[in-house]
Amino acid sequence: MVYGEYIQEPAVQLTKLLAQHLPSNINTTYLTNSGTEAIEGALKLARRFTGRSQIIAAKKAYHGNTMGAMSVADFKERKHPFLPLIPDVKFITFNNVLELELITKKTACVILETIQGGAGFITPKNEYLARVQQRCNAVGALLILDEIQPGIGRTGRLFGFQNYKCSPDIVVMGKGLGGGMPIGAFSASKKIMDSLKDKPKLGHITTFGGNPVIAAAALATLKEILTSNIITQTLDKERLIKQELSHPLITEIRGQGLMLAAIMPTAEIVNQVILKAQKRGLILFWLLFEAKAIRITPPLTISNEDLIKGCNIITDILDEINSDTL
Ligand SMILES: Cc1ncc(COP(=O)(O)O)c(C=O)c1O
Structure with missing residues (x-):
């Protein structure tokens, strides 16, 4: 062995x-x-x-x-x-x-x-x-x-x-x-x-x-x-995330499939989103070299319902940040 x-x-x-x-x-x-x-x-x-x-x-x-x-x-x-x-x-x-x-x-x-x-x-x-x-x-x-x-x-x-x-x-x-x-x-x-x-x-x-x-x-x-159909569903899930994550504070979504990065206007907003999301049961993360990105890399088996729930948590937090800064 x-x-x-x-x-x-x-x-x-x-x-x-x-x-x-x-x-x-x-x-x-x-x-x-x-x-x-x-x-x-x-x-x-x-x-x-x-x-x-x-x-x-x-x-x-x-x-x-x-x-x-x-x-x-x-x-x-x-x-x-x-x-x-x-x-x-x-x-x-x-x-x-x-x-x-x-x-x-x-x-x-x-x-x-x-x-x-x-x-x-x-x-x-x-x-x-x-x-x-x-x-x-x-x-x-x-x-x-x-x-x-x-x-x-x-x-x-x-x-x-x-x-x-x-x-x-x-x-x-x-x-x-x-x-x-x-x-x-x-x-x-x-x-x-x-x-x-x-x-x-x-x-x-x-x-x-x-x-x-x-x-x-x-x-x-x-x-x-x-x-299984896990691989083909990955592209459907990418489309779903992109559709659900439409928000004025998200300037771009980069990557492919379930390897996505949502780009925000500042690193400070990214920090707030990641930390607040964690408290609400959603795991996101930072990327090593791009401080304005949040990493979205769920397990490939994630259900559409959970994806929508996760995206809603992100957009709710962004709405709160938006109203705080107004
Ligand atoms: C692109 C890439 N290469 C290599 C590694 C290293 O893999 P491991 O953490 O299993 O040593 C990682 C881990 O994050 C990675 O993302």
Whole structure:
């Protein structure tokens, strides 16, 4: 069980099912304990496969909190106390194709969130991901997409990148894959993944990654999501939220599916809404880099009735704030 010398059935079934639903070349999956560990594995894999060290990440990215994941996240205040982090990391601006020239033959990989979460649920525009992929292909760099938030149905497709005509070299998953149990995973072609096999042997080691109880939970979650209408309902629920959340203090709703951010005129209003909502039984949250956003990421199984109730709580609070300031 410990280092994968013995193959256990739940992990095999889970990784087979994932392979059936990932692009056909991405047929091999390594299971980890968390999203951040999966990011570490993906970065190590890209360096090992290409023999290059440079990593390109996006400004305002978040990929987790271990040293490698923090190195490719862009949050100076949080990183500073832990410096130095891993070297040879450069940052580009998400959605800016002019900066793609920074990806060169020195680049091992480009790592991006398919939809930038902490930055305010910024979706890729104008075939950005496909263009990053083209540039990576041209210089022999790998494209890693972090699907830890959009993955497993949240954007109306099983994987967020399926909305954007793009097929990465390495896909990283976590969060929703476990249905509440702790899991992470990174997937790639067998050819790429095989480079972790030797020199050194067992290029990534984990005691509990692929644990049969966790793998069984993830398998059950994935089967339920794939065989029910949860994914298609996600887009109906997005429409319902957008319709119910019409209010003069909401300037924009960003994101896709059930990964939405409601933008308010000030950070102060956001704070009030989140704290007051909590007292009324509604869980919202802040986003790391966008102080004017409230995060709306309910469970995919939320009922329409609960969604309407939640939206009403938000608009009631906004009405109160509006009348206080008049
Ligand atoms: C986009 C993204 N990547 C990576 C992670 C890290 O995952 P974990 O918290 O399971 O380590 C998170 C967690 O919030 C995330 O949102």
